[in-house]
Structures are given as structure tokens and as C-alpha cells.
Amino acid sequence: MSEIAHLGPVELLTPKFDASLAFFTDVMGLEIxxxxxxxxxxxxxxxxxxxxLKLTASDRSxxxxxxxxxxxxxxxxxxxxAIAATGLGGGWTDGDLGRGPSYRFRDPDGHVFEIYYECERYVAPPGxxxxxxxxxxxxxxxxxxCKRLDHINILAADVRANREFCTDALGYRLYERIELDDGVEAGAWMSASIAAHELIYTHDARDAHGRLHHLAFWVDTREECLRAADLWLDAGVEIEAAPSKHAIAAGFFLYGIEPGGNRIEVTTGGRFVYAPDEPVVVWTEADRKKGQAWGVKTVESFHTYGTPPVD
Incomplete structure (x- = not known):
């Protein structure tokens, strides 16, 4: 389907490193x-x-x-x-931990990417x-x-320009998108596989550049997603959107804010796209005003908040 295999690891910046690390290990259950x-x-x-996930101490989220x-x-x-031909290439790096040579580049909005092939597989230690x-x-x-990293949603001042870069230069397949009444593209859901989405762009309400909307981690069942909400509640994690089902991509979700300020999702479910000629699903303003799949209205902060925050 694509020359891209899948979304790779992501680096997340946090100004509250110790608290963020405790969140990802003790609450989310990731292993160091x-x-x-x-x-x-x-x-x-x-x-x-x-x-x-590479968690890095920083002065910003x-x-x-x-x-x-x-x-x-x-x-x-x-x-x-193909990337170099767009003028957005940055050049080769030695890669990161367990990763071979990587080509660094930026999307039109300024987010930093690295594309690679060589990587080491995880081998569990004895015991x-x-x-x-x-x-x-x-x-x-x-x-x-949490079982694995699932997808990422990044904000962009111009969703269409970034979506076209990802489909044309990277080879992602567009599955669903939002088009407003004035013709502006407000969201694009893309994947390199049959999964409903791996890489998402949504419009930055602040017209800023290079910001993050959320990072999502997978669990196998809806019950685990519901249980995650209880664990977040007991751990004092700020729950932004309680568990429900998305209309776009049909995934089950839980959204909250980790101590460093970044939005995190626990997710499961979602549609699979098997047909090679599957038409792109276009959602209108009227569609989006209906809320999520079961009629739950999207919280306002979901449309306006991103990291790093801007005035």
C-alpha cells in the first residue's frame, strides 16, 4: 500500500520530567x-x-x-x-537509540520528522x-x-498543505477528512496500513505552528479504556474527555492531560480499511456539529488546546 511501514517512535517534551515519567510508568504502565x-x-x-516513547526534559511541552x-x-x-525535492529536507543523522541512519526533515508546518529503516527489535531480558x-x-x-503507541495528532495552521505533503512525498493514504463550509480543510486522518489512522492533522485554532494535539496509546478492549478512566481519576490525572466513541475513524477514546501539559489518549477499536479503492470519507460542518458517534458534544478545549500552549 505504501513505502511507509508505520508510524515510528515519538519524542515528547515535558517541563515536569519527574512527574511525567511517573505518569507514564506508574499510571500508563509503560516500561523504562x-x-x-x-x-x-x-x-x-x-x-x-x-x-x-522518548520522554525528554525541556523548558516546554x-x-x-x-x-x-x-x-x-x-x-x-x-x-x-521525494522529501528533498520539496525543499523541506534537513539531512541525515546517525539515528537514535537502536535506530540506524535517519533522514531528518520538516513538514510545511514546522514539525520535525525522521524517516529510517534500520532498527533493532526488542529482546526481553532474562526473567x-x-x-x-x-x-x-x-x-x-x-x-x-498500555500495549503500544497507536497514533499521533498534530496541529497545523494549514491542514491541506500538510496533508498533501504527507500523501505526495511520504506516501500516506488519506482515509477521512473534515471540510468546512468555506472550503477550508480542518482535519485529515491518514495511515500507511489498514488501520483507521496513524497520522492526523487538525487545524490549529491559534494559527500557531509545530504544535501537538495528542499522543495515543492502545489497549485491547473498551473495558480497559473504561478502567483507565478510573485509574486516572484515582491518580489525580486531569480527564478532559471521558470515554466515548469517535464518529471519525470510529475509535473508542479517553483523553487527559499528563503532568507536563501534553494531551494523552487511551484508545481502542476503530475501523479497518481493506478495499484498495475505498473512497475518502468527507465530514462537513453540519456533521461535526452533531458531536461524537453517540451524540456526546466535543469539549471546547479539544478544539483550542495544544502544546506548547500559546496565548
Whole structure:
């Protein structure tokens, strides 16, 4: 379907490092894989790569670098050539922990990406091997016990320009989008697989650039998502949107704000797209005013808040 295999690991910046780390380990249930400098590398028990979240101490919140894995060395070369042709390429880096050569670039809105192919697979240390051979790690059952990184939603002043960059230069497939009455594209849901979404762009209400809307982690069942809400409540996590079902992409959700200020989602479900000629679903202003799938109205902060915050 695409020369992109899937969304890779993401770096998340936090001005409250210790509190954010405690949130991701004790509450979300991620495992610490390594620590280097101001960063801690974490993973869900179902992540096949060595890490999926790089938590970095910073003076601000938001996204640092978003990784994308190519299907093959040849696919990587072709995507790098396509990116460079847009004038948004930044050049090669040595990669990150457990990752080979990576090509750094920016999207039209200024978010920093790195595309790579070579990476090391996670190998569980002695005593923590999973019982089944087709699972990367053991589920230790701590906190929410998130399985893996699922998707990311990033804000953009011009959604259409960024969506076209991702479909044309990177090779993402557009599954759903929002078009307002004035013709402005307010959201785009893209994927490199049959999953409903991996990479999402939504309009930045502040007309700022390079900001993050949310980072989402997967659990296998709706019951786990409901349980996550109870765990957040007991842990004092700010719950922004209680569990419900999205209309777009049909995923089940829970949204909250981690101590560093970044919006985090616990998610499950969602549609799969098998047809090679599946038409793009276009949602109108009237559609969106109906709220989420079961009629729940979207909270106002969901449309206006992002990280780093701006006045």
C-alpha cells in the first residue's frame, strides 16, 4: 500500500520530567527501556521496537521528533528523494537509540520528522520473556498496561498543505477528512496500513505552528479504556474527555492531560480499511456539529488546546 511501514517512535517534551515519567510508568504502565542524558526511553509491552516513547526534559511541552519507518532500504531512498525535492529536507543523522541512519526533515508546518529503516527489535531480558513467541514483551499488568503507541495528532495552521505533503512525498493514504463550509480543510486522518489512522492533522485554532494535539496509546478492549478512566481519576490525572466513541475513524477514546501539559489518549477499536479503492470519507460542518458517534458534544478545549500552549 505504501513505502511507509508505520508510524515510528515519538519524542515528547515535558517541563515536569519527574512527574511525567511517573505518569507514564506508574499510571500508563509503560516500561523504562533506557536512559540517556535528559531522556528516558519507554515502551509498551506490545511494541516490537526497543522503544516507542522518548520522554525528554525541556523548558516546554510538545513534540520533539516524530519517527517514521520505511518498508525497505530502497523505499527509504525513494522517500528521501521525494522529501528533498520539496525543499523541506534537513539531512541525515546517525539515528537514535537502536535506530540506524535517519533522514531528518520538516513538514510545511514546522514539525520535525525522521524517516529510517534500520532498527533493532526488542529482546526481553532474562526473567521477563513473554509466554508466547509472537508477543514482544510480557504484560506486567502495571497501571493501565498500555500495549503500544497507536497514533499521533498534530496541529497545523494549514491542514491541506500538510496533508498533501504527507500523501505526495511520504506516501500516506488519506482515509477521512473534515471540510468546512468555506472550503477550508480542518482535519485529515491518514495511515500507511489498514488501520483507521496513524497520522492526523487538525487545524490549529491559534494559527500557531509545530504544535501537538495528542499522543495515543492502545489497549485491547473498551473495558480497559473504561478502567483507565478510573485509574486516572484515582491518580489525580486531569480527564478532559471521558470515554466515548469517535464518529471519525470510529475509535473508542479517553483523553487527559499528563503532568507536563501534553494531551494523552487511551484508545481502542476503530475501523479497518481493506478495499484498495475505498473512497475518502468527507465530514462537513453540519456533521461535526452533531458531536461524537453517540451524540456526546466535543469539549471546547479539544478544539483550542495544544502544546506548547500559546496565548
Amino acid at each position: 527501556h533506557a536512559q540517556e542524558g535528559d531522556s528516558t526511553y519507554l515502551r509498551g509491552w506490545g511494541d516490537y521496537q526497543r522503544w516507542s 510538545g513534540m520533539g521528533v516524530l519517527g517514521i519507518r520505511a518498508w525497505s532500504p530502497e523505499a527509504l531512498e525513494r522517500r528521501v528523494a 521477563l520473556e513473554p509466554a508466547l513467541k509472537n508477543i514482544p514483551g510480557r504484560n506486567l499488568g502495571r497501571g493501565i498496561a
